[in-house]
Amino acid sequence: MNGPMVDTTIPYRPFDSGADGSMTGTARDLNRFFAALASGQLLKPAQLAAMRTTVPVPQDSGHPEGTRDGLGLFFTPLSCGGGYLGHGGSGFGYVIRAATTVDGRRTITVEDPS
Template sequence: MNPSVMGAGGEIISTAKDLNRFVAALLGGRLLPNRLLAEMKTPGVAGRAYGLGLAWKDTSCGVRVFGNDGDALAYQAWSFAAEDGRRQVTVALTPDFRGDPDDAVDALLDRAFCD
């Protein structure tokens, strides 16, 4: 399957290291002015945890992490970082569709950002 069938989002070919570098640069203020990064963190819909391109999750220890996830027919990826940039995690996998990996990723985020 050629991921370009997903449009522009499918045209990027990257590694977990690439995603880490991108998220670190974005949240570190090296890609956008602060006012635009703040817009990305502002919910598009009140009460939701998704802004204009960035989602956030609150870990069990209260650390808010910013990033995003993405998927296509044969793969999924999640990349999140603490706002201070000191910790970051990216997961890329080929799902087996026997379960929802979101719970496992949330548990990994807790381990990465809370331990």
């Protein structure tokens, strides 16, 4: 390593462009979280229903057509029918997208180092 040491531990939350909350974890952690959330293991039914109550996302938002926004959850329709719940976030050097089927039986988390 050549060059000066740089402190990369500065808080960047005010500059964060996504909703990741500066969370530290793994893709497996996120998959387990979304599966438990969607399957009703984390919240009371009324609370989960409130999260799933959605409004249309504007078409120029960068989300796929038909995406709806709830309380911390997005619902995105699939061309084959149905849809998925998810949320993503970004920070310095990465973009994360996590998604689950509405019943929580299938999950996926994708990281895109940018």
